[in-house]
Amino acid sequence: MLRKIEKIIRAGGLLVSGERCVVAVSGGPDSMALLHVLARLAPGLGFSLVVAHLDHGLRPEEAEAEAALVREAAASFGLAFVAGQVETMAHAHAQGLSLEHAARDLRHAFLAEVADRHQARRIALAHTADDQAEEVLLRLLRGTGRKGLAGMAMVSGRLIRPFLETEKVEILRYLARKNIPYLIDSSNLKPVYLRNRIRLELLPCLREQYNPGIDLILRQTAAILADEEELLAAMAEKASAIIIALEETDGGLTIELAAFAREPLALKRRVLEAACWRMGCRPSFRQLAQLLHLAERGATGAGLHLAMGLRVAKEPGRLHLAYPLGRKAFRGEAAGR
Structure with a gap:
């Protein structure tokens, strides 16, 4: 041995x-x-x-x-x-x-x-x-x-x-x-x-x-899934570099929706997840589904509240992720809606 x-x-x-x-x-x-x-x-x-x-x-x-x-x-x-x-x-x-x-x-x-x-x-x-x-x-x-x-x-x-x-x-x-x-x-x-x-x-x-x-x-x-995960992770990282940008005014992030729409579903989920991770949030499967719906079919002005005060708002041509009231728990907002 x-x-x-x-x-x-x-x-x-x-x-x-x-x-x-x-x-x-x-x-x-x-x-x-x-x-x-x-x-x-x-x-x-x-x-x-x-x-x-x-x-x-x-x-x-x-x-x-x-x-x-x-x-x-x-x-x-x-x-x-x-x-x-x-x-x-x-x-x-x-x-x-x-x-x-x-x-x-x-x-x-x-x-x-x-x-x-x-x-x-x-x-x-x-x-x-x-x-x-x-x-x-x-x-x-x-x-x-x-x-x-x-x-x-x-x-x-x-x-x-x-x-x-x-x-x-x-x-x-x-x-x-x-x-x-x-x-x-x-x-x-x-x-x-x-x-x-x-x-x-x-x-x-x-x-x-x-x-x-x-x-x-x-x-x-x-082992097979680990190899495939390595490939998908690299593809998601490349896509995220194009789609996700830092919003300097409030320390948040933006997701450019035109580029986002061109990606396959598997990479869309990963880009959304990556954006949340960068903001210090680990989204559930349900929250990722809600974010995907917001990005693809949500009306401009619609939004979601995730954990610790993270808000995702749909603006013209982009999603905007930020902590407008600071990073802390807010009653009724931690689970997403």
Whole structure:
């Protein structure tokens, strides 16, 4: 497996000589294997590692043992070890998030802070091929577009996932062969969260009753969609450069409707989405449909109110996006209408 991951790192430029990488290690099988693999490859490839471990404050009865295991593993390789602790439940309640969402946000913020402190260009996560299949199904069930169904990327900004093409069974064999200890997160065995139900119930059902190769099919589909997404994203960026312009008078944006009308529907949606993103708004599918209707069939003077006071007004020959009253929530305007 070492040769396989080394080839992936070299071919994809995941890590290069002279740079530092933060490796996220929970103490579970995947992250412990990732730590050992990267630590063994580091001298030959010329990169250095910092080990980061976060206690999410959700399983106090297991947290101490997990931190100790990761600390010992880091010490065995002579690596710097950084531990953190957050209150996920409190953050979820304060922000109105699910526990999963809150935990992910806090984890990524912690890892980014560690990377900044240690001047690390990369953050290595231990997502596997099995996780990719689960993620595609999860996004499909929650509702998403082509980009979402493309799944996780091997490289996403400073995040890298060297194990994304490696199946769990291969990782477990490696751990057993090398006598590498790991711990099992008990929350992963409870069908409370949707992701766990997909792993414990839905995927086994699909394998047994429909297609034993469903995991591979999901990963292959994600790979195809990722390639197509790359092409569409480039086309949308080119179209957006022509259609979207900065409105200097109020810091807003305009969408030139004559050029917009010449684009196919798929790119129209992406241009509208790009304009909203630039204004700090992530529109829902319903809001994009409303914006499309406004652009194509709305009367001059008509408009929409999106989140945090973002207003989209139809003016002669263009859409105008701005925060006329500043960026803040207004009752009755956040959902769009």
